[in-house]
Amino acid sequence: MITWSNLDTLPSYKKMLSLKGQVKLAEVLGNADAAKRVAEYSVPMAAGLKYNYAAKQVNEQILSVLSDLAKEAQLVEKFEALYNGEVVNTGEKRMVLHQLTRGQLGKDVMADGKNKRDFYVKIQKDIADFANKVHNGELVNEKGEKYTSVCQIGIGGSDLGPRAMYLALENWAKANNTFKMSANFISNVDPDDAASVLASIDISKTIFILVSKSGTTLETLTNESFVKDAIKKAGCEVSKHMIAVTSETSPLVGNPDYMACFFMDDYIGGRYSSTSAVGGAILSLAFGPEVFAQFLDGASEADKTAKEADIRKNPALLDALIGVYERNAQEYPATAILPYSQALSRFPAHLQQLDMESNGKSVNRDGKPISYVTGPVIFGEPGTNGQHSFYQLLHQGTDITPLQFIAFNNNQTGKDVVIEDSTSQKKLCANVVAQIVAFACGKADADPNKSFAGERPSSLIYADALTPKTLGALLAHFENKVMFQGFTWNINSFDQEGVQLGKKLAKAVLSKNYDGALKAYSSFFGL
Structure with a gap:
């Protein structure tokens, strides 16, 4: 039987707090055994990714207590309850089904009189059929011309996730001959946002995707009117240029201004919706349905690893628990997401919403105040840009901020140049290595202004290259990490x-x- 208890009522919580400051990174990474620790403190992830936590302030005793915490809090059992359709979104009294958009993890889930997995598969197929018709010229504009671009109108989770995923795969798709249509996004109600995007595209050859679950979101409907006005002024028919991603009960359904509607439902929150029709429509049109399917496969693989009870075999659970230790025992207030890949330029912004909107809570699942801290502040930028910006504070500031590096052996385009005996990609990877060790070990100096205290913990997620499958696995890893942390803190991560x-x-x-x-x-x- 599952019980939902506040973190500070669990015996392992007090044990965890007592272990604060036990590990000194300069000692474990600054000696002859450092290579052994780096090798051992590594966990395989889905789709060829790896999670290395050698530069985290943990040891075998701390990991043992974190394992006990996972068992006492019944974290894996709560995940099982979630994917089997129990109502875990207590605030809105809803199931949470975003994992079901990319695979069947447990038993059939029935809701609204239908099998929800079958529902999501059908929506994916409907989007694929529509995208294929656009790509092969069966669907054309009022002049009989093929569409060449797509533009998503949405805000929050209807923008940040899909935008981040599109940018992550744009260069990969071009290098692998799967790039079909360029994509743009309009999100801000600031009219300068829509005006700028509309001025940069050929409206007559663009499909606009309006994303609104209710069909009544103020900012999105304001931008819808802005776009419709621009379509008319361009001498085009609105009904030849707009589709909707919305709920089956939305007022957008049956609206003659939309040539197609693809459905989402209340069981998938906006920030968890990139693997639903919210991300599926634009990614399938931009790169082809096959690429979107690969993206879903990677996410599905990551979800399966999240079922593992052993924290050493469950990277999302391990990452989550180390984060809880850093937040509640080490009392670190923030976490920096640092992708050393320009393709992931908007990934930190998506994770900022995913994490802070999910776990920025001060009451538990029953609405009662809690007496411990919950979600950290999330921020980040791609390396090496960040190194010439906020890394100063990360290295020598008064607060310690845990870091999550993301890096790849190879770039997406295959284009590079050798300068001073190394390629740009090698220089990029060298900077990752250097920063991990610099943050962990620091450097003493007679000049205090040049002294680095070190003891800045970090993890590294890495793979050979960023592909649709690795991107899906990376996304699902963080979604599951946030979920496990919410379970641990006994808060509702889904409203x-x-x-x-x-x-x-x-x-x-x-x-x-x-x-x-x-x-x-x-x-x-x-x-």
Whole structure:
């Protein structure tokens, strides 16, 4: 029987707190046995990825306690309950089914009078059929011309995840002859966003994808009107240029302005929706349905590893538990995501939403206040750009920030140049290695301004190359990590009430139903 208990009620929690500061990275990585630790503190992931945590402040005793914590908190059992269709989203009283979009992990899940796995497979097939018709010229614009670009209109999870995934695979697709259509994204209600994108594309050859589960999202519908107006001004028919990703009960269904609708449901949160129709439509149109299928295969492989009870065989669970140790025992307030791959330029932004919107909670699953910290602040940028920006604070600032490096042996395009006896890619990888050791071991110097304290923990996720399959596995790894951490903290990682208050107050301002501070600040903008 599964029990949902606050973290601080578990015996292993107090043991974990007592082990704070036990490991000194300069000692374990600055001696003759360092190579042995680097080799042993490594776990295979899905799709050829590996997770190395040798530069984390853990040892066998800490790992043993974390393993006990996983058992006491019943983390794997809670995941099993989730994928078998139990209602784990207590805030909205819903099942959580994003893993089901990429594979069957357990028993059949029935909802809304249908088998949900069959439902998601059908949507994927419908999108693939539509994309193939666009690519082979069966579906054309009002002039009989083929479409050459696609543009997604959405915000939050309807933008960040799909945008990050598109950018991650754009160069790979071009190098592997699977690039079909260029993609753009409109998300911000700031009219400059839509205006800039529309000015850069040929509207007459573009398919716009409106993504809104309810069909009533204010920012998205505002941009929809902006885009429709631009389509008409370009002398085009709206119905030849728009499709929707929405729910089956949305007012967008049956709207003659849309030539097709692909469905999502309430069981998949926006930040978890990249493997649903939200990501599927734009990725299938941009790169082809086969590439999207490979992406799903990688995510499915990662989900299967998340079922393992042994934390040494479950990289998402291990990563999650080390993160809990860093947050609750080490009291580190933030985590930096540092991909040494330009293709992952927007991946940190997606993970920022995934993690902070999921685990930025101060009450438990029953709505009762908790007395321990939960999700960290997430931020990041691609290396080596970040090295010339915020790494100064990471190396010598007063706070310690754990780091998660992501790197690949090879780039996506195969194009490179040799300068001073090494390629650009080798230089990139050399910087990853150097930063891990520099953060961990530091450097003493007679000049305090040049002294590095070290003891900055990091992990490394790496593979041969970033492909659709490795990207899917990478995405699912972090989704599952966030899930396991939410279970550990006994919070609901699948609602986001924190985004609602601002929306309500903005509507009050626009309707002039305000007084006090709202009215005072509104006067600054003529509202």
